Amino acid sequence: MAKSRQTLTSDINVMQRESAMAMATISSLDDDELAAPTACEGWTRAHVIAHLAHDADAMANLARWAVTGQETPAYESREKRDADLEASAKLSAAGLAAALQQADARLLAAVRALKDGVQVETLPTLLSGEIDVYSLPARRTTEVIVHHDDLGTTWEWHEADPDAVLDAIEECVHRLQGHPEGPGLQIIAREGEEWTVGDGSTRIEGYYETLLPFLARGQVGAGLRYEGELPRLPPW
Structure with a gap:
């Protein structure tokens, strides 16, 4: 952050x-x-x-x-x-x-x-x-x-302030980048931001309120778009 x-x-x-x-x-x-x-x-x-x-x-x-x-x-x-x-x-x-x-x-x-x-x-x-x-x-x-x-x-997630959700996404990305079992992710927010974890091998895309549930808890909502099979994330 x-x-x-x-x-x-x-x-x-x-x-x-x-x-x-x-x-x-x-x-x-x-x-x-x-x-x-x-x-x-x-x-x-x-x-x-x-x-x-x-x-x-x-x-x-x-x-x-x-x-x-x-x-x-x-x-x-x-x-x-x-x-x-x-x-x-x-x-x-x-x-x-x-x-x-x-x-x-x-x-x-x-x-x-x-x-x-x-x-x-x-x-x-x-x-x-x-x-x-x-x-x-x-x-x-x-x-x-x-x-x-x-x-x-x-x-529900969407009730959180957008600035809070963005900060939380960045905190999740930071944790994944430093975790020895962090998967390769290319993360695209439809609001405009992009992040990369590891080799970026799996692309995921969505609005903040869809990305955060996955990055924090592995929850896959209807608005999350991805290619291939989603990786298992290490625990919080």
């Missing part, structure tokens, strides 16, 4: 919009509905919501590190992250919604502070390698809209 201090305000606005839409969905779920399975293998809705809350705090840690220059890793370790997730997933629906709302507020304050300048511009992460700190709002937005769909409610 080509993000900078100049794009922060608009990126934060998009993040807030998508977070509010996800919160509206999550707040409508009761305890029984949280036990339903999701598109994330082995995770219930409660796990997905808990992950969103912990992810917000992890990104807030990175934003504070960038501003202060004092090392604050996103997570202490994978083991601690996984243990905290399991514990949070046992909260009630109201407790999980409150935890996510509070984490979103902490993240918002942290990324807003980036507007005043940073001491560190690139930071290490467990899953994405080195990232540009100014990309944090857009990365968060990607997590929110992908996991919003994972919840399996009435929300």
Whole structure:
């Protein structure tokens, strides 16, 4: 993602919009509905919501590190992250919604502070390698809209802001380009953009709202055009 201090305000606005839409969905779920399975293998809705809350705090840690220059890793370790997730997933629906709302507020304050300048511009992460700190709002937005769909409610991809979907596509492309099992793809958006993964051997074409479901979750909608057999994508 080509993000900078100049794009922060608009990126934060998009993040807030998508977070509010996800919160509206999550707040409508009761305890029984949280036990339903999701598109994330082995995770219930409660796990997905808990992950969103912990992810917000992890990104807030990175934003504070960038501003202060004092090392604050996103997570202490994978083991601690996984243990905290399991514990949070046992909260009630109201407790999980409150935890996510509070984490979103902490993240918002942290990324807003980036507007005043940073001491560190690139930071290490467990899953994405080195990232540009100014990309944090857009990365968060990607997590929110992908996991919003994972919840399996009435929300649909086309309800996301087009800028959010474009950023999410670029994040998916970046992940595939860096994944050892990333397939060869030539990705054509009818809105005008093009991306290449690997040797570009398989061409796919569609509007943003059709490309993102495939790139993020392997979902093949009616509007996706492709030549030959679609490759299996590595997990998110």
